[in-house]
Amino acid sequence: MAKKKQTLSGKGTKRATKAIKTQYEDLPYPERRPEDERKRLITGSPGHLVELRHTLFNGKLPQDENGNFRVLIAGGGTGDALVMLAQQLTDENIEADIHYIDLSKASRAIAEKRVKARKLKNITFHTGSLLDAADLGDFHYIDCCGVLHHLPHPQDGFKALAKALKPNGGFGLMVYGTHGRTGVYQMQEALRMVASDGSSHDRVEHTKEILGKLPVTNWLNQNEGINDHEVSDTGIFDLLLHSQDRSYTVPELNQELTNAGLKLVTYIDPAPYNPDFYPLPDQTRDVLKDKSLEERAQFCELLSGNMHKHTLYCVPNLRENTITAKPSNMNLVPVFRDIQTEQQFRSMPQGAQLDFTLNRLKFQPTLPPHAALILRAIDGKSSLEDIRRRLPGQPDVFAFQNIFSYVFNVMNSFGKLFLKQR
Numbered sequence: 517m518a519k520k521k522q523t524l525s526g527k528g529t530k531r532a533t534k535a536i537k538t539q540y541e542d543l544p545y546p547e548r549r550p551e552d553e554r555k556r557l558i559t560g561s562p563g564h565l566v567e568l569r570h571t572l573f574n575g576k577l578p579q580d581e582n583g584n585f586r587v588l589i590a591g592g593g594t595g596d597a598l599v600m601l602a603q604q605l606t607d608e609n610i611e612a613d614i615h616y617i618d619l620s621k622a623s624r625a626i627a628e629k630r631v632k633a634r635k636l637k638n639i640t641f642h643t644g645s646l647l648d649a650a651d652l653g654d655f656h657y658i659d660c661c662g663v664l665h666h667l668p669h670p671q672d673g674f675k676a677l678a679k680a681l682k683p684n685g686g687f688g689l690m691v692y693g694t695h696g697r698t699g700v701y702q703m704q705e706a707l708r709m710v711a712s713d714g715s716s717h718d719r720v721e722h723t724k725e726i727l728g729k730l731p732v733t734n735w736l737n738q739n740e741g742i743n744d745h746e747v748s749d750t751g752i753f754d755l756l757l758h759s760q761d762r763s764y765t766v767p768e769l770n771q772e773l774t775n776a777g778l779k780l781v782t783y784i785d786p787a788p789y790n791p792d793f794y795p796l797p798d799q800t801r802d803v804l805k806d807k808s809l810e811e812r813a814q815f816c817e818l819l820s821g822n823m824h825k826h827t828l829y830c831v832p833n834l835r836e837n838t839i840t841a842k843p844s845n846m847n848l849v850p851v852f853r854d855i856q857t858e859q860q861f862r863s864m865p866q867g868a869q870l871d872f873t874l875n876r877l878k879f880q881p882t883l884p885p886h887a888a889l890i891l892r893a894i895d896g897k898s899s900l901e902d903i904r905r906r907l908p909g910q911p912d913v914f915a916f917q918n919i920f921s922y923v924f925n926v927m928n929s930f931g932k933l934f935l936k937q938r
């Protein structure tokens with residue numbers, strides 16, 4: 517249940533544009549029904565406990581002096597990330613002090629009902645701007661999904677959230693990707709010419725009529741990766757009638773992070789940003805192997821053309837380097853992302869072909885022959901050393917590491933396998 521309710525009235529709230537406030541009061545995003553909490557938990561990235569503990573905290577969450585993991589969900593909307601992380605922390609009995617902030621009271625009301633339906637505790641709701649985040653204290657983890665690209669000056673948002681991070685903290689964010697949204701910005705521009713007046717409802721209805729008659733050559737029509745406008749009225753408005761919306765290429769996003777004093781830890785999922793997972797001529801691989809991580813990611817973005825959003829974890833650029841858990845530490849416990857992934861891979865036959873589809877792109881990485889034996893031994897409790905000892909023939913640490921680090925790299929690159937401390 518909500519602990520406290522607060523309204524922030526700092527400078528940031530006053531600077532937020534009226535159009536943005538109106539949009540999210542009229543059309544809270546995404547559309548959610550609190551009664552559905554009885555049926556399912558929506559999970560995703562960023563902000564998944566298993567993923568962020570591994571990626572940002574070397575497999576173990578930090579605590580403040582009161583024993584709490586401090587979390588801020590910035591621009592929390594109708595509560596997807598809030599509900600997911602609060603539920604996962606509760607399930608693992610981890611003490612936390614979670615704060616939610618959003619400009620929209622209507623969105624907050626839905627998030628509060630979802631939290632209540634699940635009887636989640638230790639959450640404080642704030643109505644206000646994330647530009648005032650530092651007024652709420654400092655946080656181990658800040659989550660900001662699908663918000664910064666809607667700010668009039670996104671750099672102010674990056675900086676405000678970076679300022680609210682503890683020095684040993686980490687930040688999970690999602691912003692739109694330019695190339696994968698081909699068609700969206702052309703349609704936004706066209707609609708601004710003819711459907712910018714009237715109520716939200718009228719504008720959506722007018723847009724629907726236009727969408728029903730799109731020329732086959734229209735870029736949005738051809739972009740099969742974008743379908744928000746086919747799902748709901750809220751989706752139409754958010755995608756095509758938004759008053760404030762920009763997207764990022766990989767280099768632009770990196771520049772934004774650098775300017776805010778942040779450094780990238782990893783994209784989520786990492787595989788599509790890594791040329792090693794694409795079929796490429798040897799000559800291309802040779803050239804790419806000497807490029808920086810950022811340049812390699814930029815190449816993949818240009819090559820694939822399908823990245824309509826970038827999800828990533830980053831940290832203050834002064835943070836020390838023990839950030840992500842490493843498979844070379846035999847005391848760590850490997851964990852699948854969730855129970856469905858565990859069921860899928862623990863029953864995988866030896867030699868089976870992996871088959872992952874991300875954003876319509878098929879990846880079929882190979883695993884070494886004994887991978888299935890290792891995957892079957894992962895139970896979320898046993899350490900790598902325990903698993904090594906239980907394997908037939910008890911391989912030595914060197915031989916085990918050889919296979920495991922390969923398996924782990926593949927599985928982690930597709931968001932399936934992570935590590936935690938006991």
Ligand SMILES: C[S@@+](CC[C@H](N)C(=O)[O-])C[C@H]1O[C@@H](n2cnc3c(N)ncnc32)[C@H](O)[C@@H]1O
Nearest residue numbers: 540545591592593618619620645646661662663
């Ligand atoms: C597209 S929704 C994303 C909601 C949620 N993060 C999610 O991923 O489901 C964007 C949200 O950001 C909020 N927002 C926009 N600008 C904001 C600001 N300056 N401070 C706080 N919230 C803001 C909006 O009210 C809206 O609820």
